[in-house]
Amino acid sequence: MVSFSVLSNYRLMGTQNLVPNEGFLLFNRQKYSVQIGKIVPLSENTRALCASVSLSSLGYRCKPRLGSQCIGRIVSQVDRINEKKRTHLGIDGIPGPKRRFSLRVRPRLRLLSIRLKRVSVRAVLEGVGAFLRKNFRKVTLTTSISVALGLFYLFLKLTSVPNPKVVPYSDLISNLQSGQVSNVLFEEGSRRILYNIVSQESEKSQFTESMPSDSNVGADVVGSDSLKGVNRLKRYSRTRASMPVWQYSTRKIDHDENFLLGLMREKGTMYSSAPQSVLLSIRSILITVISLWIPLTPLMWLLYRQISAANSPAKKRRPSNQKVSFDDVEGVDAAKVELMEIVSCLQGSINYSKLGAKLPRGVLLVGPPGTGKTLLARAVAGEAGVPFFSVSASEFVELFVGRGAARIRDLFSVARKYSPSIIFIDELDAVGGKRGRSFNDERDQTLNQLLTEMDGFESDVRVIVIAATNRPEALDMALCRPGRFSRKVFVGAPDEDGRKKILAVHLKGIPLEEDPLVISNLVALLTPGFVGADLANIVNEAALLAARRGGETVTREDVMDAIGRAKFGINDTQPTQNNLTKELGKLFPWMPSLSRRNDMRDDGLMGYQTLS
Ligand SMILES: Nc1ncnc2c1ncn2[C@@H]1O[C@H](COP(=O)(O)OP(=O)(O)OP(=O)(O)O)[C@@H](O)[C@H]1O
Numbered sequence: 055m056v057s058f059s060v061l062s063n064y065r066l067m068g069t070q071n072l073v074p075n076e077g078f079l080l081f082n083r084q085k086y087s088v089q090i091g092k093i094v095p096l097s098e099n100t101r102a103l104c105a106s107v108s109l110s111s112l113g114y115r116c117k118p119r120l121g122s123q124c125i126g127r128i129v130s131q132v133d134r135i136n137e138k139k140r141t142h143l144g145i146d147g148i149p150g151p152k153r154r155f156s157l158r159v160r161p162r163l164r165l166l167s168i169r170l171k172r173v174s175v176r177a178v179l180e181g182v183g184a185f186l187r188k189n190f191r192k193v194t195l196t197t198s199i200s201v202a203l204g205l206f207y208l209f210l211k212l213t214s215v216p217n218p219k220v221v222p223y224s225d226l227i228s229n230l231q232s233g234q235v236s237n238v239l240f241e242e243g244s245r246r247i248l249y250n251i252v253s254q255e256s257e258k259s260q261f262t263e264s265m266p267s268d269s270n271v272g273a274d275v276v277g278s279d280s281l282k283g284v285n286r287l288k289r290y291s292r293t294r295a296s297m298p299v300w301q302y303s304t305r306k307i308d309h310d311e312n313f314l315l316g317l318m319r320e321k322g323t324m325y326s327s328a329p330q331s332v333l334l335s336i337r338s339i340l341i342t343v344i345s346l347w348i349p350l351t352p353l354m355w356l357l358y359r360q361i362s363a364a365n366s367p368a369k370k371r372r373p374s375n376q377k378v379s380f381d382d383v384e385g386v387d388a389a390k391v392e393l394m395e396i397v398s399c400l401q402g403s404i405n406y407s408k409l410g411a412k413l414p415r416g417v418l419l420v421g422p423p424g425t426g427k428t429l430l431a432r433a434v435a436g437e438a439g440v441p442f443f444s445v446s447a448s449e450f451v452e453l454f455v456g457r458g459a460a461r462i463r464d465l466f467s468v469a470r471k472y473s474p475s476i477i478f479i480d481e482l483d484a485v486g487g488k489r490g491r492s493f494n495d496e497r498d499q500t501l502n503q504l505l506t507e508m509d510g511f512e513s514d515v516r517v518i519v520i521a522a523t524n525r526p527e528a529l530d531m532a533l534c535r536p537g538r539f540s541r542k543v544f545v546g547a548p549d550e551d552g553r554k555k556i557l558a559v560h561l562k563g564i565p566l567e568e569d570p571l572v573i574s575n576l577v578a579l580l581t582p583g584f585v586g587a588d589l590a591n592i593v594n595e596a597a598l599l600a601a602r603r604g605g606e607t608v609t610r611e612d613v614m615d616a617i618g619r620a621k622f623g624i625n626d627t628q629p630t631q632n633n634l635t636k637e638l639g640k641l642f643p644w645m646p647s648l649s650r651r652n653d654m655r656d657d658g659l660m661g662y663q664t665l666s
Pocket of ligand 1: 382384386425426428430524556587588590
């Protein structure tokens with residue numbers, strides 16, 4: 055008997071299926087198979103997979119029991135030991151021979167040289183050029199930010215002076231009292247007091263005295279001892295640069311000025327006041343500005359995105375390439391005929407200009423929700439083969455005054471660019487409502503812009519605006535006048551024949567158990583008042599129910615269930631006696647015994663109590 059174990063990185067669920075010491079995994083009534091990590095129902099596909107990956111093909115001796123099948127990696131203990139030996143992992147903790155670790159540099163280098171040979175400098179340069187052209191704005195922005203930061207850093211470096219040592223105020227007083235302070239400076243506009251002590255001053259003066267004057271230095275350089283002179287000059291300038299102008303700094307204490315001044319006068323200390331140096335002031339202003347900008351930048355960026363035209367539809371909008379034809383829209387024949395005429399005009403098959411006619415600028419689709427208005431508009435675009443810009447009017451409702459109008463302007467300018475084209479505005483009432491009814495200035499401005507844009511088409515610009523609304527009565531009169539949405543097309547709920555046709559469209563891709571014609575006739579009969587969206591939903595629900603059942607085809611029962619769900623909603627709760635009693639309890643709260651007594655009765659009848 056060969057014993058098997060499952061590798062530790064495989065987690066098994068349902069271990070009752072695992073027979074210990076038997077050597078292989080057994081499957082419960084052939085219902086489950088083991089896959090890596092889980093037990094799954096044995097579908098047809100899995101069966102095929104099991105058959106193809108048998109244990110014997112993995113090289114292990116295993117006798118499947120009762121036709122059970124397994125996949126996944128199952129390793130025999132014996133083979134595992136051999137494997138361990140082979141892979142030098144050792145048995146029972148005894149280390150095997152060490153595997154030589156190598157970077158394998160040579161093959162890598164060879165590969166690199168082969169790849170480098172393939173690379174041509176010209177191609178790389180072209181690639182870089184294309185990248186720069188494509189990302190010109192980004193590259194410019196990044197470069198200018200980097201340059202600005204670099205310049206700022208340089209400025210900080212150049213203007214930096216060695217800082218004086220910060221000492222407590224008491225040090226200044228004690229130094230003054232001991233007569234060590236040579237001179238004091240009060241910085242204007244700040245609380246800083248800078249001072250030097252006598253030893254420092256004397257050192258500096260000694261050093262300066264030891265240095266040749268400018269003219270002497272020149273003479274030295276010109277003379278024979280020039281090298282020496284240059285070195286001394288260098289040393290002098292280096293020492294001066296590192297030497298702080300002021301040796302100590304401290305902060306002024308309030309209300310102690312009189313004492314401080316008195317002490318300085320008494321000791322004969324030199325004191326003065328001076329404004330902060332210009333460079334230092336600029337430096338501190340820049341540091342403040344930058345430290346403020348760092349947290350503000352993300353906020354400003356968000357604001358910029360909201361306000362700027364970078365977020366406008368014109369930049370983002372691309373014509374939709376979704377192909378819908380008039381064959382996909384059924385049950386709205388009158389609307390289809392009207393719109394087909396527009397398609398013919400756009401395609402140029404009707405020469406309307408010959409008779410002095412103009413292309414209608416706007417078509418308003420009016421009708422209840424879900425009757426296929428959007429679908430019709432898409433079909434117009436699909437049939438005409440022109441770019442289709444679909445927007446929802448609510449996209450124009452903006453927080454900032456003027457933004458909605460800007461979006462309308464952008465949309466129309468892009469549509470003109472792609473002319474002949476179609477703009478579809480869904481739920482037009484969101485922006486096309488009557489003006490002056492509220493104080494919403496932004497909405498009025500947006501509508502005004504829409505009116506202007508629709509007026510502004512020249513006759514040779516073939517852009518048609520199709521709009522849809524469920525509430526035509528809410529629209530502003532100016533929108534519906536001839537020249538704008540002059541053509542109104544009513545898209546109503548389909549009749550029985552229409553419903554059959556719509557169902558036929560949606561049942562096309564569904565595997566039905568019965569003849570689709572029979573099903574569509576049945577559903578159409580049972581769904582008076584249903585619109586296209588409802589019928590599409592019924593078909594989808596039926597398919598989902600069939601999938602839930604695990605069926606291969608959609609049956610009549612699935613369709614009937616789906617109709618029930620569409621008509622009455624999903625409701626599992628049956629009116630049981632308990633529920634009824636609870637409801638009665640709610641209705642008659644003054645009868646507390648009612649529910650208890652009713653609960654106790656087991657004849658299935660409701661027991662009512664009278665007040666008497
Ligand atoms: N006449 C129809 N023929 C075929 N399918 C339809 C029809 N009407 C509606 N449908 C289906 O219903 C879905 C929704 O329809 P659509 O969005 O066109 O309705 P709508 O009238 O624009 O609704 P709303 O007014 O709420 O925007 C469509 O994608 C389509 O699947």
